[in-house]
Amino acid sequence: MTTITHHISDDLLDAHVTGNLPHAFSVVVAAHLSLCDACRARAEAAEMLGGALLDRVNPRAMSPGAKDRLLAALDDTPPPPAAIARSGIFPAPVMQALDGQPPKWRMLGGGIRQQILSADREGSLRLLYIPAGRAVPEHSHGGLELTLVLQGSFSDSEGRFGVGDVETAGDEVDHQPVAGMEGPCICLAATDAPLRFRAMIPRLLQPLFRI
Template sequence: MTAITHHISDALLDAYVTGSLGHPFAVVVAAHLSLCDACRARAEAAEMLGGSLLDRLAPAPLSAGAQDRLLAALDDASPPPLQSTASGIFPAAVMQALGGQPPKWRMLGGGIRQQILSADSQGSLRLLYIPPGRAVPAHSHGGLELTLVLQGDFSDSEGRFGPGDVEIAHDEIDHQPVAGPDGPCICLAATDAPLRFRAMIPRLLQPLFRI
């Protein structure tokens, strides 16, 4: 893998470490951390700092019935999901989202494919397959978009992104990612709002493809 040059921001990393980051973005961050030694070290340092701060807090008394509620919650808890391991280009966090199975691609047009991994009130998470040299329709954003490259590369107005790189696109970025010429680009993308396409046809197809 080439050197990773586009990393997770401090704000997103802090939100991930504290558990306040929405599920789609948390999967992207977890996948990136498994590939990036620098960001993984930053996350571990943030966790250690948070633990140190918690140790300094004065204990607070439990409210009446807290123990009973805790025991009842433990009785009602569902078993944790089976943990997946990395497979090929897909980190463990992605394989977990895939349910341990290979991607089931759905054609979007022009050879571009996707698989939606989750979509709820927190946002959407999807895998994208972009053929070499193919451009994604030009778009801006109504919110945040995180895109992690798993294979190949793409370039846009913000630079070139290769394996392990994360593009952080917000509502001020208008771009058109183009896959590199040497092979297909496979990405993991999370959004918390629909994309804003420039062209009419992508806008018409947007509800069908849930982009």
């Protein structure tokens, strides 16, 4: 049994519970919740609090039906993933993202492998396989990156992350994760793609301004 020390922030948990997280991030949060009793309890409490607050809203202060629609939206949390269950190190939300299939790794060089699970306007979701002791090529990102460890561990300037731990990295974090020596590290990472693109635009325009 491993001890989880890096959890989901309140803001991210609230956004997840109210259905306001992009798909890639909600999969990482759901996978962490499936591994972490503490965060699952917080998520359930947040859902109950949301419902209780709405119960106290004066119905006349809202348009007809609005309260019912809001209550329905709160109840509209994703159903438990009954169809596709956990498999090996992959929690049910990850197996769902994999369509129930084992990962189809693509080699990235240096023994590092990845599989893109989804990519859309709001972000991308990938599995990463990092050999023991190997560093992930340095990368910075314009937006938010959420990384959940599924096997092994990695360490960077923010600390050590073991199975179940989530690293939340903003664009201020210029991190270079290094896999632990105990074995290959497999993690699930969601990246905020459009923010990265938006952050690139000033750079793309820079030569114009220099003229």
